Amino acid sequence: MARLSVDQVITTLLDDGSVRPWHERVPDPPVVEQYRPELEAARARTGRDESVVACEGTINGRRVALVAGDPAFLGGSIGVAAGEILTRAIERATAERLPIVALPVGGGTRMQEGTVAFLQMVKITGAVMAHKDEHLPYLVYLRNPTMGGVFASWGSLGHVTLAEPGALVGFLGPRVYEALYGAPFPAGVQLSDNLAERGVIDAVCDVSEVAGAFDRLLTVVGQRVASIPAAPPGTFDLPDVPAWESVARTRRDDRPGLRDLLEVAASDVTMLNGTGDGESHPGSVLALARWDDAPCVIVGQDRHDQGRPLDPAALREVRRGIRLARELKLPLISVIDTPGAALSKEAEERGLASEIARTLSELLTLPSPTVSLLMGQGTGGIALALTPADRVVAAQHAWLAPLPPEGASAIVHRDVEHAAEMARAQGVRAADLVAAGIVDLVIEEPDDPAADREEFCRRLGRALHDEVARAVTMPGRDRRAIRRRRYRRLGNPGA
Structure with a gap:
């Protein structure tokens, strides 16, 4: 089965015709000049400015914000501009009191941008926690692959976390592990199915099932019980x-x-x-x-x-x-x-x-x-x-x-x-x-x-x-x- 693009995943999750992009143009940091040709090639290939997508739409008529990574754009890596776009989108969702659906993917920090890019994960995490401090839902669907700092920040903070079947999900990249230790990483450990079995994530499901799962969750979270008189009925006469x-x-x-x-x-x-x-x-x-x-x-x-x-x-x-x-x-x-x-x-x-x-x-x-x-x-x-x-x-x-x-x-x-x-x-x-x-x-x-x-x-x-x-x-x-x-x-x- 062909892998879905990030745009196809978004249209699968959100109601037909409801997607509204959130355009945030962020200037490139100076360090980009060192790898400008790679960056421009990614932009030409994907038609977007950066490795993250922010938009709003509806799930079964309920308005939500959505943030996602694009693995076709430099592997979904997070640089300074991507971190800023993602953070602004989370902050906007918080200000507008919208639930967030997050679709993390990628290998983590953009190595070409070094330590400043690495610390974007702190900024993104702070924005997610501020959202949760407002008692707003943050729902995650991990895509293949979700690794490194992406998984260790906005990929691991969901109130509920689902994942694609067979997705590579973990912290240390297998290629890095093999280079550092001279042996392949143990097979099967960093698969979504194994992590669900171990209690790290909640469940594995196909992308076609995600909208229904999140709709059920948001129905519960958005429901408010009607109050009834504080005095309860008396306990029935208990037989001895x-x-x-x-x-x-x-x-x-x-x-x-x-x-x-x-x-x-x-x-x-x-x-x-x-x-x-x-x-x-x-x-x-x-x-x-x-x-x-x-x-x-x-x-x-x-x-x-x-x-x-x-x-x-x-x-x-x-x-x-x-x-x-x-x-x-x-x-x-x-x-x-x-x-x-x-x-x-x-x-x-x-x-x-x-x-x-x-x-x-x-x-x-x-x-x-x-x-x-x-x-x-x-x-x-x-x-x-x-x-x-x-x-x-x-x-x-x-x-x-x-x-x-x-x-x-x-x-x-x-x-x-x-x-x-x-x-x-x-x-x-x-x-x-x-x-x-x-x-x-x-x-x-x-x-x-x-x-x-x-x-x-x-x-x-x-x-x-x-x-x-x-x-x-x-x-x-x-x-x-x-x-x-x-x-x-x-x-x-x-x-």
């Missing part, structure tokens, strides 16, 4: 079910999980992938979605994909979700459904305890509205880390405990035979959590959530919509103080 029965119900293999909930009850779902730093966990979920008109970032665990115990990577993925909620000014929903964290040498050495502490601190101080859902099992520090929120909802048989009841029994009784007794004594049930002021609302479950999967998920989805709407009504300037006070009073209501 033994705690151990609830524990057993949530341990059933066929109980619906978080991905089921998203599939049934949410819309415009975009599943993200990994921490962005080269880590991911199969049991961790990070997504942007809507519950009717309530947009949010969702973080949590899926019970059906936890073959590997949850480890520090899972919490670092949660913290990426918290960062997205803060940068995009979206509510955050944390979903708890875990049998517990990894208890291993690797988890200790990779900072499990410190990740729990950091996640707790970031949830407690997040300016965005927050809702926590206890969906099933809630065991240990991983569950603790996702609990702090403005509103806490629990499924009827969900529970929260410092250890599995068997572990608590082993500590207190030196056996596991007292697990049911410990579950009762520790007050782990949803009803006990309401009485303790930990949970605000309990959602009645069907008799068999596995058999009534859709009804179970829809009940939870409706509750999440309403609780997000209630959290949004809280005064923003007081939200963090109210949240801290909520947990300050635990166990001592008079505090």
Whole structure:
């Protein structure tokens, strides 16, 4: 299949007839005279002044700014003029409050222009961060190849990052590596597919799919939930079910999980992938979605994909979700459904305890509205880390405990035979959590959530919509103080 030109990619992404170029003529720096013939040849070949393109257009009628590299122009390299054109375009998009779609490509710094060109990456990065500071979306689609300083600046700062299948994406160019070290770079490492698998980028997709993916994201980011009365309905009359029965119900293999909930009850779902730093966990979920008109970032665990115990990577993925909620000014929903964290040498050495502490601190101080859902099992520090929120909802048989009841029994009784007794004594049930002021609302479950999967998920989805709407009504300037006070009073209501 022939490689698409940058203009063909742009017309594929943007609505027909909507492209409007942003013309920024920037003078050539004096150093250009050293390679003037190469530069003029690139201009004649491509019909443009520099290696970057800036324009605006619409995606499904929604106005966006677009910046892109042109690999046909000196390999898409960034010199002083290209850096200035790119920076001005990002600044204009920020001033006009437009989402940015970025299409990085190229090998990085234009070697002919030396260190001043090299430092353009700082200027470009500053412009991107100023855009994100205004809570405006920055969406990236990496093209083949995206290397060096391009990848290490405007190519790696996306709220969401997609890439072409089979694209060469990395920092150190293979040719440079071989020249420096006398051996070829290991095959397959710098391919977009490998980086998606490793959690560096979110997904690989064909250019024909990008507009739809970005439209879903922008629909979520642009949605605003209608407020509803702050006073929630009272929790239904909970039957007095033994705690151990609830524990057993949530341990059933066929109980619906978080991905089921998203599939049934949410819309415009975009599943993200990994921490962005080269880590991911199969049991961790990070997504942007809507519950009717309530947009949010969702973080949590899926019970059906936890073959590997949850480890520090899972919490670092949660913290990426918290960062997205803060940068995009979206509510955050944390979903708890875990049998517990990894208890291993690797988890200790990779900072499990410190990740729990950091996640707790970031949830407690997040300016965005927050809702926590206890969906099933809630065991240990991983569950603790996702609990702090403005509103806490629990499924009827969900529970929260410092250890599995068997572990608590082993500590207190030196056996596991007292697990049911410990579950009762520790007050782990949803009803006990309401009485303790930990949970605000309990959602009645069907008799068999596995058999009534859709009804179970829809009940939870409706509750999440309403609780997000209630959290949004809280005064923003007081939200963090109210949240801290909520947990300050635990166990001592008079505090």
